[in-house]
Amino acid sequence: MVEPRVYEAMRQPIVSHVDPYFFQVAEDIHRLLALVFGTRNLFTMVISGTGSAGMEAAIVNFTDPGARFAVFANGYFSDRITDIARRQGADVVRFEKPWGETFGEEEARAFILRERPAVVAYVQAETSTGAWQNGKAICEAAHEIGALVIGDCVTSLGGMPVEVDATGIDIAYSCTQKGLSCPPGLAPITLSPRALDKLRARSVPARSFYFDLKLLDEYFQGAHRYHHTAPITMFYALREALAVIAEEGLEKRFERHRRNHLALVAGLEALGLRMHVTDPAQRLWTLNTPRVPEGVDDLKVRKRLIEEHGIEILGGFGPLARKVFRIGLMGASSTAENVRTLLGALESALRA
Amino acid sequence: MVEPRVYEAMRQPIVSHVDPYFFQVAEDIHRLLALVFGTRNLFTMVISGTGSAGMEAAIVNFTDPGARFAVFANGYFSDRITDIARRQGADVVRFEKPWGETFGEEEARAFILRERPAVVAYVQAETSTGAWQNGKAICEAAHEIGALVIGDCVTSLGGMPVEVDATGIDIAYSCTQKGLSCPPGLAPITLSPRALDKLRARSVPARSFYFDLKLLDEYFQGAHRYHHTAPITMFYALREALAVIAEEGLEKRFERHRRNHLALVAGLEALGLRMHVTDPAQRLWTLNTPRVPEGVDDLKVRKRLIEEHGIEILGGFGPLARKVFRIGLMGASSTAENVRTLLGALESALRA
Numbered sequence: 001m002v003e004p005r006v007y008e009a010m011r012q013p014i015v016s017h018v019d020p021y022f023f024q025v026a027e028d029i030h031r032l033l034a035l036v037f038g039t040r041n042l043f044t045m046v047i048s049g050t051g052s053a054g055m056e057a058a059i060v061n062f063t064d065p066g067a068r069f070a071v072f073a074n075g076y077f078s079d080r081i082t083d084i085a086r087r088q089g090a091d092v093v094r095f096e097k098p099w100g101e102t103f104g105e106e107e108a109r110a111f112i113l114r115e116r117p118a119v120v121a122y123v124q125a126e127t128s129t130g131a132w133q134n135g136k137a138i139c140e141a142a143h144e145i146g147a148l149v150i151g152d153c154v155t156s157l158g159g160m161p162v163e164v165d166a167t168g169i170d171i172a173y174s175c176t177q178k179g180l181s182c183p184p185g186l187a188p189i190t191l192s193p194r195a196l197d198k199l200r201a202r203s204v205p206a207r208s209f210y211f212d213l214k215l216l217d218e219y220f221q222g223a224h225r226y227h228h229t230a231p232i233t234m235f236y237a238l239r240e241a242l243a244v245i246a247e248e249g250l251e252k253r254f255e256r257h258r259r260n261h262l263a264l265v266a267g268l269e270a271l272g273l274r275m276h277v278t279d280p281a282q283r284l285w286t287l288n289t290p291r292v293p294e295g296v297d298d299l300k301v302r303k304r305l306i307e308e309h310g311i312e313i314l315g316g317f318g319p320l321a322r323k324v325f326r327i328g329l330m331g332a333s334s335t336a337e338n339v340r341t342l343l344g345a346l347e348s349a350l351r352a
Numbered sequence: 353m354v355e356p357r358v359y360e361a362m363r364q365p366i367v368s369h370v371d372p373y374f375f376q377v378a379e380d381i382h383r384l385l386a387l388v389f390g391t392r393n394l395f396t397m398v399i400s401g402t403g404s405a406g407m408e409a410a411i412v413n414f415t416d417p418g419a420r421f422a423v424f425a426n427g428y429f430s431d432r433i434t435d436i437a438r439r440q441g442a443d444v445v446r447f448e449k450p451w452g453e454t455f456g457e458e459e460a461r462a463f464i465l466r467e468r469p470a471v472v473a474y475v476q477a478e479t480s481t482g483a484w485q486n487g488k489a490i491c492e493a494a495h496e497i498g499a500l501v502i503g504d505c506v507t508s509l510g511g512m513p514v515e516v517d518a519t520g521i522d523i524a525y526s527c528t529q530k531g532l533s534c535p536p537g538l539a540p541i542t543l544s545p546r547a548l549d550k551l552r553a554r555s556v557p558a559r560s561f562y563f564d565l566k567l568l569d570e571y572f573q574g575a576h577r578y579h580h581t582a583p584i585t586m587f588y589a590l591r592e593a594l595a596v597i598a599e600e601g602l603e604k605r606f607e608r609h610r611r612n613h614l615a616l617v618a619g620l621e622a623l624g625l626r627m628h629v630t631d632p633a634q635r636l637w638t639l640n641t642p643r644v645p646e647g648v649d650d651l652k653v654r655k656r657l658i659e660e661h662g663i664e665i666l667g668g669f670g671p672l673a674r675k676v677f678r679i680g681l682m683g684a685s686s687t688a689e690n691v692r693t694l695l696g697a698l699e700s701a702l703r704a
Contacts (some may be wrong), residue, residue, distance in 0.1 A: 002366060010585065011359045014535050016664070049401045049562060052580040056562045087355045177581060182367050185583035186539060207559055209436045210401060210408045229529060231537035231586065235360065262435040312368075 001332040002181055002241075009240035010183075010233045017229045019125065025219055025235050026084030033188050035182070035250060036157060037172060039164040043191040043199075045220050046238065047211060047228050051154045053174030053188025053300055056084055057211035058150045061172045061199060062119055062171060065089030070117035072108065072149075074129035075099050075319055077134070079199065085250065088207065092115065099319045100129040100276050105137035112141040120149045121255070124169075125156035128318060130289030130326065132160070132275045149193055157188065158245060159257045159286035159330045170183075170195040176234070179286055181331030182241035185234035189213075198230070227287035254285075260334045261285035267343040271350065276324045286330040289316070293322060298322050301349045309345035353684040354593075358534055361592035369581045377587050378572055384594035385540050386463050387602060388509060388532070389524060395543040397572050398590065399525070399563060400582050406525030406539025408436055409563035410502045413551060414471055417441030422469035422499075424460065424490065428480035428670055429504055433473045433653060441557065445469065451574040451671045452481040452628050452641070457489035460594045472501045476521075477508035480670060482641030482678065483629045484512070500547055506530065509540060510597060511609045511638035511682045512640040522547040524640040528586070531609075531638055532672050534593035535684030537586035541565075555635060606637075612686045613637035616679065623702065628676045638682040641668070644703070646694030652672050653701045661697035 011054040015021050026045070034044045047053045053156050059081065063069055069090035071082050071139045095111045097103065103111075103122075112120060120142040122133055135151055142149045151169035158179025164172045170192040177184035191199065191213070199214055206212045210228060219227040245253060264274060265288065273290040279285045292298040299316050302325070304313045316324040326344065367373050371511070378397070386396045399405045411433065415421055421442035423434050426449040431641025437444050447463045449455065455463075455474075464472060474493040487503055494501045503521035504515045516524045524546040529536035543551065543565070551566055558564045562580060571579040597605060617627060617640065625642040629635045644650040652668050657663045668676040679694065683695055 010362045014354060014529070017536070050581045050583055053401065053562050055561065059562075080561070081458070087557055087559050087561055177579065183583065183585040184369070184581045185586060205435075205439055207439050208408065208412075209407050209439060211433070211561075229402045229527065229536045231402055231535065231583070233535040233589070234537060234586070235585065237585070270592065298378075334607045 002183055003244055003332055005067065006182055006237050007238045009236045010287065012236050012287045014232045017128070017232065018224060018226060022230070022232060023224060024236070025239050027237060028239050028243065033244055034190070035162045036162070036242065037188070037190050037191050037229040038166065041190045041192055043196050044222065045216065046186040046188050047216070048228060049056060049187055050184045051173070051175030053211065054160055054175065054189050055081060055152065056208070057175050057187070057189060057213060059084045059121070060088055060172045060208045060211050061193065061206045062148055062150070063088045064204070064223050066091060068117040068293065069076060070095070070112060070115050070120045072103050072122040072127065072133065073097070074103070074125035074131065075123060077123050077154070078107070078121070078128060080085060080125070081150070081262065082205065085121070096256065100131050102131050102133050102282050103138070107137045107240050111155050112138065112145065112147070113303065117144055117147050120146065120147050121152070122149070123152040124162065125153060125160065125286065126285055127155045128277065128316070128340070129320065130284050130324070132156070132282050132284050132285050135167045135169060143168060157283060158176070160284065161254055164190055176238055180241050183234070184236055184239050185231055191294070192215065219338050222248050232347050235254065236238060252265045257285040257329065259287060259336045260329050260336060263336065264288055264329060264339045264343070267339065271343070271347055277300045286334070288327040288329060289324040290327070292325060296350060301325075301346075303344055304349040304352055308349070311342055313342070354533055354535055355596055355684055357596065358589050360591045361588045361655060364588050365451050366584045369584065369610030370576060370578060372452075374582070374584060374587070375576060377591050380591050381594065382572075384591070386542070388514070388594065388597060389516045389540070390514050390518065391542050393516065393542045393544055395415065395548050395569060395573065398538040399568070400580060402536045402537055404431050404432070405563065406527065406541050407504065407543060409539070409561070409565060410523045410525050411436045411473070412440055412560045412563050413441045413558045413565045414500055414502070415442045415548065418443060419471065420467065420469040421449070421659050422464060422467050422472045424450070424454055424474040425483065426455070426457050426483065427475060428477035428613060429475050429478060429506070430473070430515070433502070433504065434477070446457065453487050454483050454634050455490070459587055460490045461493040464490065464497065464499070468497055469499050472499050473504070474501070475504040477505060477512065477516065477636050477638065479507045479639055480668070481628065481672065482597070482636050482639050482676070484508070484634050484636050487519045487521060494510050495520060500550065507636060509574055509637050511530070511686065512636065516542055528590055528593065529554070531682050532590070532593050532597065534589050535586070536585055538590055552634055589628065609637040609681065609686050612681050612688060612691050613640060614679060615688065616640055616695070617692045619691065623695070623699055628672070638680065638686070640679040640681060641676040642679070645675060648702065650677060653698070656701040658704055660701070663694055663697050665694070
């Protein structure tokens with residue numbers, strides 16, 4: 001769900017991508033995004049594409065052919081990270097777990113110290129499983145051996161504390177259409193001083209021009225040297241969506257997401273459903289994954305929900321196909337009323 | 353300038369990127385874009401990024417490391433093509449001419465037959481110089497040796513007949529914010545059957561995931577297999593902008609652009625200015641480049657135009673810095689009234 005005032009913002013007349021007004025909008029986005037990311041990083045900006053563009057930009061600027069690239073693999077998007085890193089010619093090593101499980105501090109650390117990668121990637125909030133990965137131990141071990149850490153925050157940003165600085169993530173990216181309640185169209189990205197130094201020291205250009213963060217750095221933060229034409233309307237929308245978040249207040253917003261998530265889980269458990277992610281501390285507040293009860297056809301339930309109640313929830317896919325429901329509660333959609341409505345509808349759909 | 357109804361279209365509620373309604377919008381875009389491109393190509397779609405994303409997608413999917421890549425270089429965007437092809441590891445050979453000159457049939461053909469590249473790239477409508485390049489001889493020679501042709505149509509699409517099929521371009525791309533009068537945010541792209549066969553026969557994945565046209569082909573035209581989240585609002589905008597074009601009628605639209613371009617040139621010459629592109633047949637109708645007269649400071653003239661008349665025209669850059677004005681007359685902005693207003697304002701700004 002997108003707030004009406006965000007749609008309204010998109011009606012503002014477009015200006016040139018090198019107009020001072022455009023850079024003012026970009027500066028507002030920079031400042032507000034940094035708050036939501038939980039960072040003081042100077043490089044906090046957006047890529048002119050959707051979430052996967054952020055992922056590709058994060059990988060392509062920091063991964064050279066032959067470089068060792070470690071992936072914590074426990075869901076769909078860690079597989080996509082693997083794919084993109086391999087396309088860059090990286091030597092990918094994976095620590096694999098079943099979808100929905102997470103990595104403990106000791107085992108994460110041991111993996112990194114054993115493999116000694118140049119880059120480590122993990123998914124903080126995995127949309128395909130509903131699992132939250134605490135990244136602190138990963139970042140500490142990576143920094144011990146001089147590696148950079150990429151953190152996928154696509155499903156956490158704006159709905160949960162991402163805490164880029166406190167966690168130690170060097171390159172964090174996200175999307176606009178989930179926790180930020182904005183239409184899709186941009187990929188927020190932030191670089192730690194460590195990552196920025198590495199970027200600026202690059203002697204060989206990144207393989208991608210469009211995603212070249214060194215050039216984007218010069219365009220947005222530096223001399224405003226023309227790089228590409230930015231999708232201005234989406235910048236208007238994102239600035240407005242971030243202003244909505246700032247007005248609500250980050251703590252209040254996160255608490256709202258947490259409370260509605262807990263209410264949903266309690267309601268689901270009262271209906272006899274079990275959560276796929278067993279440890280409550282490792283569940284996303286933005287995306288909930290109850291298991292489909294034995295003997296229940298998930299497609300039928302989802303069909304009833306949409307046809308009889310107008311509510312769309314998603315199914316699992318990959319190893320979790322038919323095994324979990326995926327229920328989004330993010331941004332403007334995370335309300336107590338939505339939780340109540342969904343629980344009532346789900347109860348009747350499961351019974352039918 | 354963007355039509356109000358295009359802004360209105362962006363207020364439509366967003367739907368999921370795998371919603372049947374989204375694919376209906378994409379299908380409308382496919383059909384209308386094919387008309388504007390002048391093609392019957394099955395693969396006629398958009399990349400989820402701005403114009404440079406289209407350029408990168410065109411190059412990265414058809415250029416393998418070490419492959420010979422020929423560029424007709426006579427402006428800023430052929431240099432960008434060169435840069436992207438080199439980042440892909442291509443062996444780039446360039447036929448260079450001063451900015452604003454174009455390539456004759458015989459010399460273009462001789463260059464291609466001599467260099468025997470796998471891919472040939474040229475800019476049909478060069479924004480930095482105002483020059484139009486007829487691509488027919490280039491395409492014929494390239495096809496004789498089995499090469500694919502990339503044509504940059506960023507400043508022609510929607511304002512001049514691009515004629516992809518009649519010209520023989522294999523991979524044509526453009527942007528939305530010029531001749532299509534839509535906000536920036538998508539890059540239209542079309543592939544000839546020859547290019548599509550080559551794409552589908554690829555055994556090694558392209559180096560880019562986000563721009564992987566093989567996966568986009570499966571997403572849009574094929575099984576609608578999830579690839580990335582498309583910027584839905586921009587799809588709404590583009591469909592509406594293309595509907596505006598279809599309602600005006602392509603021939604009428606092109607004739608309007610031609611007529612206003614000719615009126616502008618006649619007016620500029622009456623003011624004593626000379627056009628940088630000397631051959632009238634090689635001038636863009638969408639972007640006009642009169643030379644800055646001897647002894648005139650182009651910055652002062654442009655400053656007066658914007659401050660006293662609220663009209664923004666652009667200056668030259670690179671080798672043409674301070675040497676030409678760049679006057680856009682595209683899409684909704686190409687009107688007889690705009691031509692008259694500009695000529696009046698320019699006359700007084702030049703005199704002051």
